[in-house]
Ligand SMILES: Cc1cc2nc3c(=O)[nH]c(=O)nc-3n(C[C@H](O)[C@H](O)[C@H](O)COP(=O)(O)OP(=O)(O)OC[C@H]3O[C@@H](n4cnc5c(N)ncnc54)[C@H](O)[C@@H]3O)c2cc1C
């Protein structure tokens with residue numbers, strides 16, 4: 367039987383990154399289409415923290431490898447280990463969520479497996495050995511259907527297109543493996559975490575984003591986000607100016623989000639920004655320019671000054687919630 | 689030091705991309721082309737590094753004869769010479785990385801700088817494939833700690849930090865939840881993110897000088913690389929349109945809609 371192998375990822379705090387759950391349900395969809403079985407793999411200094419959780423997510427097997435070298439992720443140590451496992455179990459498909467780690471790691475795994483790769487896969491078509499992948503190109507202006515013609519096929523998954531896998535479908539067998547650990551020519555120096563008390567941008571139910579129109583004053587964006595229990599996002603212009611951390615950038619070359627509610631304030635709506643938020647369920651745009659392209663994707667547009675609208679909106683929501 | 693930088697020719701990010709009715713590709717008429725924005729950032733970083741440490745920037749592009757425009761652009765910015773791999777027809781990331789591997793083996797650079805992604809294919813793969821093919825270290829999504837409005841940026845200080853004797857490079861990377869710093873032994877592969885630098889404009893003297901700078905022509909056959917694409921684009925389509933929304937007159941109406949129509953607050 368063909369095998370779909372999905373790579374799991376831990377966050378700095380050791381918990382599973384949520385996007386892994388979306389990747390696992392994508393793996394299930396693919397396994398069904400391809401008539402394959404689903405396997406998961408985790409490399410970690412200490413896999414025990416999440417191996418139980420992984421075993422309950424409906425896969426046939428969970429492969430874990432523990433080594434001190436896996437504490438800090440490096441493509442050069444992770445890629446050979448993943449590729450070695452993929453070869454030994456005969457994986458036909460190797461996938462991972464399109465996180466920063468997934469995007470850094472999987473092409474290197476693919477190179478090692480002489481495999482072709484599709485990035486940001488949104489869905490699967492066809493069946494059996496002829497499964498094809500749909501993925502965005504040109505900042506989401508184009509949806510392409512692509513076929514990978516190498517024996518092993520590698521891909522990253524756009525988390526927003528797949529539901530999160532949930533537990534309770536029986537426990538998979540957890541197998542440990544001991545790959546030859548290659549320490550490459552690259553050293554991990556440090557990781558400066560940007561901590562925030564707000565929800566993770568890619569996981570939040572509501573996102574409030576600010577653009578250049580804020581002129582760098584994010585107080586009202588943050589206050590509204592806190593009233594709504596929302597994450598804060600931003601346009602490229604705002605990140606480039608250093609007004610907010612880089613990893614809040616939403617768009618073609620930043621994060622892709624699809625919350626229940628996306629509020630864009632002072633964002634013009636360039637195609638590169640839309641690429642990262644167009645799949646949100648409800649979009650609200652606040653912009654003083656009635657012609658701003660953001661209004662073309664907004665369900666509700668309000669043409670006005672954001673410094674006037676945001677405080678009023680926060681108060682009105684606060685009151686309405688009682 | 690020698691720095692090899694890639695320069696892909698892509699559609700201007702400002703242009704409106706439309707899919708052909710038969711789904712075989714995009715409508716080319718009326719499109720403008722540019723150097724991939726991430727690659728322009730790569731050229732700039734290469735130039736800053738050689739300004740500080742000495743050496744040269746060699747720029748490489750793969751494509752038909754029109755990619756010479758992008759090579760000339762990089763030469764006008766200040767690159768010393770160019771390599772053009774002449775190939776028309778589809779190419780995938782493995783093919784590009786295979787060609788770049790051969791060019792790198794020939795040129796023996798200390799550093800290869802690529803963009804993290806080309807804004808047409810949006811694959812974000814070539815640098816990583818290349819690093820593995822060469823057996824080199826990789827640092828993707830390179831960024832700068834200081835903002836693009838900082839003094840460092842105004843003074844064109846390179847973001848990539850060379851170690852002692854230029855034997856290693858320290859790279860700050862944009863990753864989820866923060867910034868990671870790596871140190872790669874040279875030679876290494878680095879891919880650029882948007883916040884690495886603000887590329888310079890080509891000066892008029894730069895443009896004049898670029899006209900006489902050499903462009904070496906190679907082909908996949910000369911480099912003995914089979915570039916048959918293994919990623920085949922079968923069909924293209926426009927994304928499903930969003931249903932048209934409305935403008936609301938005031939905050940009260942907005943809150944009412946959000947609560948009672950969209951039911952999201
Ligand atoms: C290679 C490449 C990749 C890119 N990737 C991304 C990406 O991932 N994400 C991204 O966001 N962008 C990206 N961009 C940049 C993108 O093209 C736009 O430049 C950017 O999104 C603009 O940001 P903005 O909307 O905040 O600023 P602007 O376009 O300057 O818009 C500001 C808006 O604020 C409004 N405004 C001003 N003052 C007020 C006020 N007081 N009240 C209300 N409204 C006000 C103005 O009317 C205007 O519409 C990319 C560009 C390139 C070339």
Ligand SMILES: Nc1ncnc2c1ncn2[C@@H]1O[C@H](COP(=O)(O)O)[C@@H](O)[C@H]1O
Nearest residue numbers: 694696750802803805806811812813814
């Ligand atoms: N045809 C090409 N010529 C030169 N460089 C390329 C070419 N295609 C891709 N690249 C480089 O590879 C990077 C990543 O591209 P991709 O993996 O296709 O998103 C780009 O930013 C370029 O630097």
